[in-house]
């Protein structure tokens with residue numbers, strides 16, 4: 001190896017410049033974000049789910065963390081977001097206490113679809129159905145108290161008022177024939193009312 005310094009090759013110069021620009025950009029963006037967050041009293045994201053936990057619900061919340069549910073699920077800022085069913089925030093707006101308890105105690109019979117993890121002999125969530133009934137009841141109570149507001153991703157009906165975001169998504173992604181075949185539920189108060197009613201009805205059925 002020679003000790004003399006070699007001048008940078010043009011390719012290396014470009015590479016280092018690009019990397020440098022990225023780093024400077026990241027630092028500037030980070031500083032701007034910090035300043036915006038520090039000076040604004042609005043939260044960065046509006047919270048669309050809430051929970052008023054009863055006493056049993058609080059016990060369930062603790063058990064939810066202690067019994068390893070957070071390995072695969074997420075609720076109230078605890079746990080992981082790694083799959084379709086992983087996020088249980090707002091599940092109380094989709095599932096009733098009876099449904100949740102029935103699912104936890106006998107997933108094969110009550111899920112209504114083949115399960116990947118919760119059935120006996122399946123991967124790592126088979127233990128759940130074997131837990132003491134009072135613990136599962138407390139957890140089911142906790143989950144049933146996780147409520148989503150209208151417009152949250154776990155709610156049955158879209159947000160009130162205009163949403164430029166939804167407009168853009170519909171215009172960009174919905175195929176033309178859908179626009180003839182389906183009506184935008186937001187333009188149809190009657191359909192909105194029916195969807196709301198259906199969501200409430202499903203909630204009452206285990």
Ligand code: HEC
Nearest residue numbers: 067068069071072085114115116117118119124125128139
């Ligand atoms: C190894 C990963 C894993 C663990 C641990 C786990 N789950 Fe699940 N859970 C799943 C998967 C995957 C599903 C979807 C159904 C299935 O495939 O079994 C699910 C479904 C659910 C559902 C139904 C959601 C819905 O509306 O469809 C509930 C409720 C639930 N789990 C609660 C729990 C609770 C409570 C615990 C802890 C006691 C727990 N899970 C532990 C992976 C897991």
